[in-house]
Structure formats: structure tokens, C-alpha cells
Amino acid sequence: MSVENAPVVDVDEAAIPVEKKMYYRFESNDKKEFRVSELAIQQSETLNRLVEAMGYTSEDVENKPAIAIENIDGKTLKLVFQWCEHHKGEAIPVDDGSVPKIVEIPEFDAKLMDIDNGLLFKLIWAADYLNIVQLLNVSCKKVANMAQGKTPAQLRRVYLLPSDEEDEAAKRAAQEAQDPRAREVEEEFEERKRQGGNSFF
Amino acid sequence: MPFPLRRIPLLAIKEIIKSMDTRAIFFFSLVSKKSANFVMISIPKYSLSAEFIFKENGFLFELMPKDYIKHEVDIIPVFPTTVGNHSLFTRFSFGGLYVNCEWTYFSEVEESIRNLFYNYSRPFKNSKINMKFEAGTKEEFAMEIMRFAWDNGFPLDNIGFRVKNASPESIQELLNRCNEQHMSLHIGTQIPMGFKCTPPPGGYKFKSLSVNYAHWVNLDDFLQCRKVIFTTGFPDLTVEYLNDLLKKIVDVECRLQSFLFQLKSINPTDFTEIVEGLSESEIEQGEDWQELEFERKDGLKLLISLSNGYLDLEDDY
Numbered sequence: 001m002s003v004e005n006a007p008v009v010d011v012d013e014a015a016i017p018v019e020k021k022m023y024y025r026f027e028s029n030d031k032k033e034f035r036v037s038e039l040a041i042q043q044s045e046t047l048n049r050l051v052e053a054m055g056y057t058s059e060d061v062e063n064k065p066a067i068a069i070e071n072i073d074g075k076t077l078k079l080v081f082q083w084c085e086h087h088k089g090e091a092i093p094v095d096d097g098s099v100p101k102i103v104e105i106p107e108f109d110a111k112l113m114d115i116d117n118g119l120l121f122k123l124i125w126a127a128d129y130l131n132i133v134q135l136l137n138v139s140c141k142k143v144a145n146m147a148q149g150k151t152p153a154q155l156r157r158v159y160l161l162p163s164d165e166e167d168e169a170a171k172r173a174a175q176e177a178q179d180p181r182a183r184e185v186e187e188e189f190e191e192r193k194r195q196g197g198n199s200f201f
Numbered sequence: 202m203p204f205p206l207r208r209i210p211l212l213a214i215k216e217i218i219k220s221m222d223t224r225a226i227f228f229f230s231l232v233s234k235k236s237a238n239f240v241m242i243s244i245p246k247y248s249l250s251a252e253f254i255f256k257e258n259g260f261l262f263e264l265m266p267k268d269y270i271k272h273e274v275d276i277i278p279v280f281p282t283t284v285g286n287h288s289l290f291t292r293f294s295f296g297g298l299y300v301n302c303e304w305t306y307f308s309e310v311e312e313s314i315r316n317l318f319y320n321y322s323r324p325f326k327n328s329k330i331n332m333k334f335e336a337g338t339k340e341e342f343a344m345e346i347m348r349f350a351w352d353n354g355f356p357l358d359n360i361g362f363r364v365k366n367a368s369p370e371s372i373q374e375l376l377n378r379c380n381e382q383h384m385s386l387h388i389g390t391q392i393p394m395g396f397k398c399t400p401p402p403g404g405y406k407f408k409s410l411s412v413n414y415a416h417w418v419n420l421d422d423f424l425q426c427r428k429v430i431f432t433t434g435f436p437d438l439t440v441e442y443l444n445d446l447l448k449k450i451v452d453v454e455c456r457l458q459s460f461l462f463q464l465k466s467i468n469p470t471d472f473t474e475i476v477e478g479l480s481e482s483e484i485e486q487g488e489d490w491q492e493l494e495f496e497r498k499d500g501l502k503l504l505i506s507l508s509n510g511y512l513d514l515e516d517d518y
Binding site: 097098099100101103116117118120121124125127128136137139140141143144145146147148149150151152155156157158159160161162163164167 | 202203204205206207208209210212213216217218219220221222223225226228229231232233234235236244245248249266297298
């Protein structure tokens with residue numbers, strides 16, 4: 001099944017499915033609504049627990065408001081639900097602790113993740129938040145593959161990794177933001193040093 | 202467009218690192234202290250194997266998946282580079298599963314090697330760690346490194362201690378602090394003739410212990426090891442002792458199931474008496490060897506052989 005044909009329905013754009021299976025309605029933080037099958041939801045530990053706890057009937061699904069997923073936007077959520085529908089019924093993989101971790105990216109997933117790094121970033125956040133183990137595996141594998149054949153300097157650029165000096169500066173800035181008086185004290189100290197004073201107190 | 206790795210959840214960062222090939226993990230650990238920390242917390246215990254080889258004028262670091270089998274043909278040759286007081290020779294396997302870095306120093310050797318070891322061992326401290334100290338390494342330096350590894354809880358797996366000479370105190374410390382059922386220890390060091398070993402209660406329990414200069418060994422202290430190799434200077438054992446030992450092994454009264462002893466006083470004619478009562482099978486023999494297959498109580502097949510003054514018990518033949 002192609003990515004385009006995956007049975008996730010964006011309510012704004014397509015008709016409501018008429019299948020008798022149980023579907024749930026979810027709403028992204030930008031008010032896009034999706035209908036997702038019960039089986040597909042089982043790929044997400046977070047959503048699965050949520051719908052179990054809610055105990056909705058088919059009528060509830062139609063009559064009550066869609067379940068809000070407040071920190072994921074519609075574009076990302078569409079990818080997530082397309083992935084869940086395509087992989088519905090598949091077993092949740094268990095990590096065997098091997099390194100490098102063996103993760104195959106199926107053709108469907110590769111096409112689904114043929115997206116810019118900004119959206120891939122959001123997809124990983126969503127997979128982590130919704131606890132979709134295999135989606136997290138494949139999306140992380142895609143990011144890991146970016147490191148192949150790269151030198152440390154190239155990795156720094158590929159992954160926007162700060163140097164030790166940059167990390168130190170960021171740590172100092174964070175400390176100062178927490179305690180503005182610390183910066184004042186430091187400036188006062190530096191000023192006294194410039195003036196030749198040998199005692200701060 | 203770069204990928205802002207540090208801004209994703211920690212669980213995802215760990216997943217990404219675990220999914221990288223060994224070469225990428227190694228290079229990632231070199232980017233910054235924080236990257237090294239991420240590697241340290243991401244790699245599950247014993248999933249990688251790290252080997253540190255200390256040489257007279259250099260240091261070799263190898264990193265690979267735990268069950269990786271090294272094939273020289275797979276390794277891409279790289280020309281060495283010389284920077285400052287050292288040359289560096291880095292090689293990787295095709296596919297990036299195997300990393301090999303070798304430094305050769307022209308000055309400040311110990312200090313440089315110490316720093317390299319501290320830097321490279323930290324991110325990979327959850328790996329199965331093998332350490333080898335070659336003949337030119339100084340005893341004090343080797344023991345300093347060993348103490349660092351013990352004190353930091355490194356999961357040591359295999360130690361090769363081949364420094365030229367070592368004090369009784371160092372050997373005793375090495376034996377007692379390495380004494381674990383999963384540990385392999387090789388002591389290739391010349392040991393003072395007066396050395397008396399003080400075993401822990403219950404004796405030693407190494408997976409494998411190999412000693413080149415074995416004049417100090419009392420075999421009774423090592424019967425709970427799985428495999429022992431005692432060669433030069435190993436005190437003579439009587440035929441009766443050896444026959445009793447083999448019967449204990451058959452009755453699983455000790456953990457020992459493989460050994461190699463260099464025995465000066467044992468003659469080929471003694472073999473029949475050594476193996477008496479072990480098996481109904483006939484002794485096989487050639488011009489300068491004799492062997493007998495027998496079975497332990499639990500069904501483990503063993504082969505005992507005598508050849509050129511070496512008595513050899515094999516459990517995997």
C-alpha cells in the first residue's frame with residue numbers, strides 16, 4: 001500500500017469511512033481531525049491506554065468531541081496515523097540490546113519519511129510522546145544513517161552539536177538566567193579587578 | 202538542513218546512537234564531552250566490545266559489536282598521520298562495524314597514553330572491556346590503569362598482563378581483584394621465585410587463567426576455575442594426584458574442565474596410570490602422543506592427552 005493510499009482520513013478532506021470497525025476521532029493542535037481504527041491505535045501505547053480508559057462506544061465516538069492531542073500538529077499527526085494504519089496488527093518489537101541496533105526501514109516507511117528534517121524532528125517527538133516503538137525505531141534509524149561515513153567535524157554540522165566551549169557558555173547563560181544577581185556579582189568582581197582592588201569584600 | 206539532535210527527547214537520542222554503526226558511535230563520542238556522555242548512557246551493558254592495548258611507546262584502541270569476528274580483509278587500510286609528538290593510524294572495517302586506532306608516541310608516552318585511556322574508556326565503560334599490557338609497559342603504570350578500571354566498575358572481561366617483571370604484591374592484587382567467573386586473565390610476567398599466593402576463601406574461580414611462569418602455583422587453589430594453563434616452572438604433580446584430579450572432574454566435584462600443564466617429571470609410560478578408571482575406551486597413541494576420550498557425569502565429553510611433556514585436558518575438541 002502506498003503512503004498516499006494509507007487509510008487515515010483527514011476529515012476536512014475526505015468522506016467518513018463506512019466500515020463497521022471501531023474508529024476513534026483525534027484532533028491535532030491546529031484543529032485537524034482524524035479518524036483512526038482501533039487496531040491502528042494499538043501501535044501507540046499512549047493512545048491505546050487513553051482510549052481504554054475512556055471506554056468509548058461507537059456512538060460516543062460520533063457524539064462526543066474528538067480526542068485532543070494538544071502538542072502535535074496536523075501535518076505530523078497525519079504521518080503518524082498513516083504509519084499506524086499501515087502497520088496495524090503488527091507485533092510491537094522488543095529491543096534485544098544489540099548495538100548497532102538492527103532496524104530495517106520498509107519501503108512504505110522510507111517513503112513516508114521522505115520529508116525535510118524539520119518534519120522528521122516533529123515525527124520523532126510525536127513517536128516518543130505517543131510511545132509508538134517501531135515508528136521511533138525507524139525514524140531514529142533514518143537519523144542514525146545520516147552519520148554514516150562522517151568525521152567528527154561533519155557530525156557536528158549534521159546534528160548541530162555544540163562544542164565543549166559552546167556547551168560551557170550555554171551552561172553559564174542558563175545559570176545566570178536563573179540567578180540574575182550572579183551576573184551582577186561577577187561584573188562587579190571583574191570591575192574591581194580592573195580597578196586593582198585585591199579584596200572583593 | 203541539519204538535524205537538531207540535541208533538541209529531541211533523551212530516549213530518541215539514545216535510540217539514534219544505538220542505531221549508528223560502531224564507527225559513527227566512536228566519532229560521535231569524539232565531538233564533545235556531552236556527546237561522549239550521550240554515548241556512555243546509550244550503549245547497553247556488554248553490547249560492544251572495547252579493547253585497550255598498552256605498548257611500550259603507544260596505545261591501541263579497538264571497538265566492535267560484542268560478537269564481531271575480525272577479518273583483516275574487511276579492514277580498510279589508512280595511511281598514518283603524524284601530529285605533534287605522535288603518529289595516529291586509524292582503520293575501519295567495510296560497513297563501519299570495527300574501529301581500530303593506534304597511537305605511537307615519540308615523547309611524553311605515559312602521560313599521553315593515560316589521557317587517551319581516560320578519554321576513550323569513559324564513553325565505552327559499559328562495553329565488555331579487554332585490556333592488554335605488553336612487555337614494554339611499566340608495572341606501576343599497568344597497575345595504576347588496572348586500579349582505575351576496578352575503581353570505576355569497568356566490566357572487565359579479559360586481561361593480558363605481559364609486563365616484563367612484576368612484584369608479588371601486584372600479582373596478588375591482580376589475581377584477587379580479577380577473580381570473577383566470567384573473567385579471563387593471562388599473566389605472562391616473570392614473578393619473583395619467593396612469591397607465595399594467598400587465595401581467597403574457596404579458591405579462584407576464573408573462566409580462564411593462563412600463567413607463563415607458574416612456579417608459585419598450588420593447583421588446589423585453582424580447581425574452581427573453568428580453564429587453567431600453567432607452563433614454565435609449574436611444580437611437579439604426582440601420577441596419583443593427577444588421577445585423583447581427573448576423577449574429581451568426572452564427578453563434577455570441581456569446576457575445572459580444561460587445562461594444560463607443563464610437567465617435567467611425567468613420562469609417557471605414566472599416562473595409563475593417570476587415566477586409570479576414567480573410561481572403558483582404549484588409549485589412542487601415536488609416535489609421541491597418547492590420548493583418551495572420557496565423559497563427565499553430566500555427559501560433557503572430554504579428551505585428555507599427553508604429548509612432549511604437556512598434559513592437556515580439552516572440553517571443546
